[in-house]
Amino acid sequence: MHRSHRVAGALVGSAVGDALGAPFEFGPAGEFSRRFPVPARGSRTEMCGGGSLDREPGEFTDDTQMALMLAGSLVSAGGLDLADVFDRFTQWAAAGPPDIGNQTRAVLGSGLPWDEAAAAHFASSGHAAGNGSLMRTTPAAIWFSRFERAASMDAARRISALTHGDPSAGEGCAIFHELMRVALDGGDPLAAVAAALDWVPEEHRERWAFVLAEDWTPDQATELNGAVWPTLGSAVWALRNGRDFAEVLRLVVDLGGDTDTVACVAGGLAGAAYGMGGIPSRWASVVHGRVPGHGDKVWRLANLQQLAAALDGGVQQSYDPGVIPRIGPAEVLPGIWAANLDGARYSEKDFAVISLCRLGEPFEHELQRMAYVADNEHNSDLDVVLADVLDDMAALQAEGYRLLVHCHGGASRTGLVLRAWLMRTEGMTADEATAHVAARWPHLGLWNASFTAALERSR
Numbered sequence: 084m085h086r087s088h089r090v091a092g093a094l095v096g097s098a099v100g101d102a103l104g105a106p107f108e109f110g111p112a113g114e115f116s117r118r119f120p121v122p123a124r125g126s127r128t129e130m131c132g133g134g135s136l137d138r139e140p141g142e143f144t145d146d147t148q149m150a151l152m153l154a155g156s157l158v159s160a161g162g163l164d165l166a167d168v169f170d171r172f173t174q175w176a177a178a179g180p181p182d183i184g185n186q187t188r189a190v191l192g193s194g195l196p197w198d199e200a201a202a203a204h205f206a207s208s209g210h211a212a213g214n215g216s217l218m219r220t221t222p223a224a225i226w227f228s229r230f231e232r233a234a235s236m237d238a239a240r241r242i243s244a245l246t247h248g249d250p251s252a253g254e255g256c257a258i259f260h261e262l263m264r265v266a267l268d269g270g271d272p273l274a275a276v277a278a279a280l281d282w283v284p285e286e287h288r289e290r291w292a293f294v295l296a297e298d299w300t301p302d303q304a305t306e307l308n309g310a311v312w313p314t315l316g317s318a319v320w321a322l323r324n325g326r327d328f329a330e331v332l333r334l335v336v337d338l339g340g341d342t343d344t345v346a347c348v349a350g351g352l353a354g355a356a357y358g359m360g361g362i363p364s365r366w367a368s369v370v371h372g373r374v375p376g377h378g379d380k381v382w383r384l385a386n387l388q389q390l391a392a393a394l395d396g397g398v399q400q401s402y403d404p405g406v407i408p409r410i411g412p413a414e415v416l417p418g419i420w421a422a423n424l425d426g427a428r429y430s431e432k433d434f435a436v437i438s439l440c441r442l443g444e445p446f447e448h449e450l451q452r453m454a455y456v457a458d459n460e461h462n463s464d465l466d467v468v469l470a471d472v473l474d475d476m477a478a479l480q481a482e483g484y485r486l487l488v489h490c491h492g493g494a495s496r497t498g499l500v501l502r503a504w505l506m507r508t509e510g511m512t513a514d515e516a517t518a519h520v521a522a523r524w525p526h527l528g529l530w531n532a533s534f535t536a537a538l539e540r541s542r
Contacts, residue, residue: 084463087392088358088455089267090225094154094391095384096328096354097221097347099366101146104336104346106134112339122329124478126435126450128365136181141369143382145182146218146347148175148374151382151390153242154222158393163223163238169197169245171377178376184215190246197245205248212251214314216243218344220256221351224263225394235260236282247311254287255311258295259348262319266355267395273323295319301338309341318349327467328353328361359388359455360464363471368453383445384453404443410493415501415524419476419486423493423526435484437472439496450484458495458531465537472500473507494528501527502538513538 107114119129132140152171160167169191176183176191183191189208190200223242227235239260240253247253261279262272276295283291293299294316301320304313317335325331331353335345354362371383380386404424411422412430420434427436428446436451440458445451454472456462476486490496498520505516513535521527529535 084269084358085461086267086269087395087397088360088461088464089269089355090395091359091388091391091455092328092354092357092362093221093225093263093267093351094150094354094394095359095367095370095387096357096362097150097351098143098147098370098372098387099354099362100332100335100346100348100350101143101218101343102138102141102370102372103130103332103350103366104342104344105136105138105142105144106131107336107339107342108134110339110342113337114339115333115336115342122363122474124365124475125482126479126484128369130366130369139371141366141371143370143372144343145180145184145187146344147372147382148180149187149215149219150222151374152377153219154226154390154394155377157222157226158390163241165241165245166197168242169200172245175374175376180375184213186213187215187246201244201246201248203248212249212311213247213309214252214255214311214341214344214348216245216247216252217255217259217311217314218347220259221263221347222390222394224260224351225267225391227260228264228267229396232261232264232282235264236279250284251287251290252311254283254291255315258283258291259315259352262352263355266352272352272356273319276319297323307340308338308345314341314345314348317345318352321349322352322356325353328357329363357467358464360462360468362455364452364454364468365475367455368451385442385445404441404491407491410526411489412487413524415520416504418480419488419501419504421493421497421501421524421526422487422489423497424489424491426493427487427489430487433485434487435479437476437486437488437500439472439488439490439500441491450479456490456496456499458490460531460533462533462537465533466540469499469503469537469541473503476500476504477508492528493524493526495531495534498524498527498529499531499534499537503541506538506541513542 130140156168193200236257239256243253243256258279265275266272321331321334335349409426411426412420415421438453501520502516505511
């Protein structure tokens with residue numbers, strides 16, 4: 084898998100976990116599966132919104148808000164400027180975010196300098212091993228994954244100490260950084276646990292080794308999962324026991340308690356392990372939110388993907404496809420239309436749109452799914468993405484929606500999905516499906532051999 088897919092998966096997966104878990108925060112164990120016993124792929128998905136703060140479906144919380152401030156500082160400063168990070172946090176806290184943690188609020192509202200506030204709070208309270216620094220550290224884990232283990236783990240501790248004076252919280256962030264570094268490089272983060280523990284000071288190692296052990300389960304936790312130990316322990320446990328990104332998230336949200344934060348941490352790890360393509364498009368497509376005190380910008384999927392690239396040393400730039408001649412929509416298969424980018428963008432708003440390319444701004448359509456497919460040979464997770472798209476299409480069509488499938492040119496990626504749909508629903512071979520679509524959609528492109536190979540594997 085190309086590293087860029089893992090980097091995007093880590094940042095988007097963290098935000099997705101946050102938004103998915105938020106409605107179930109402080110609820111009972113098993114509530115997620117009771118409400119959604121099977122995948123909800125139609126117009127109403129597991130991104131249900133609501134909860135104690137009545138969030139919109141897909142709206143992220145303070146976990147991602149703080150992560151975005153940290154990411155913004157790293158990219159703007161070209162590295163770690165602790166004073167700048169703290170200033171961004173205090174500006175956010177002063178704006179009155181509705182779900183700031185008690186400890187974080189106390190530290191950021193103390194009026195003390197960045198290098199004194201958390202230590203003073205810890206000295207007076209003795210309680211500072213919450214999960215509030217772990218929940219926001221995915222961007223820093225991405226940034227410092229390009230450096231050696233020692234530098235990454237040290238940075239994790241220093242960032243944590245801005246708000247969490249207890250070194251236990253910093254060690255949890257340091258371990259997370261190391262697991263993320265290994266995952267982003269294509270290694271197995273679970274196999275890296277033992278090596279990460281070797282870099283934890285001896286006075287903290289035994290407690291962390293307990294919650295990260297292969298036989299540890301969340302019911303063995305000695306604290307509520309608002310504490311740093313069971314949060315990371317539960318995320319690693321879910322990664323060890325889940326078969327894919329969706330199951331990892333289901334496992335942690337079903338634990339109840341601090342569901343948004345535990346799912347945020349697990350989502351970052353699972354996103355790095357399974358890649359952007361492993362995140363269900365019905366979840367990633369709707370994730371969004373603002374950062375109080377930092378303007379009115381609404382962060383959405385494309386913004387997160389661009390920021391992820393910048394954190395990994397790429398260029399953070401907005402994607403503007405410009406205006407292109409419209410192609411379609413045209414009904415190619417019963418109930419399924421095809422188009423290119425602008426043909427879909429300016430289509431009738433009652434379509435359920437399946438987007439297979441970068442968009443710039445989302446469409447005005449009420450229902451839009453954005454799948455992560457590149458028109459090249461680097462889609463190692465193409466089979467997973469294709470199955471996800473087809474399953475969603477089937478559920479939406481069963482609800483009576485007209486489906487509109489498009490990519491930038493309406494040719495290669497669009498043709499892949501149309502042909503795969505025929506193979507699944509009509510039992511056609513790849514050659515039969517190709518001939519059928521070509522006769523009805525003259526814009527079909529067949530230059531991508533990896534797409535044809537994916538069709539052959541799907542038989």
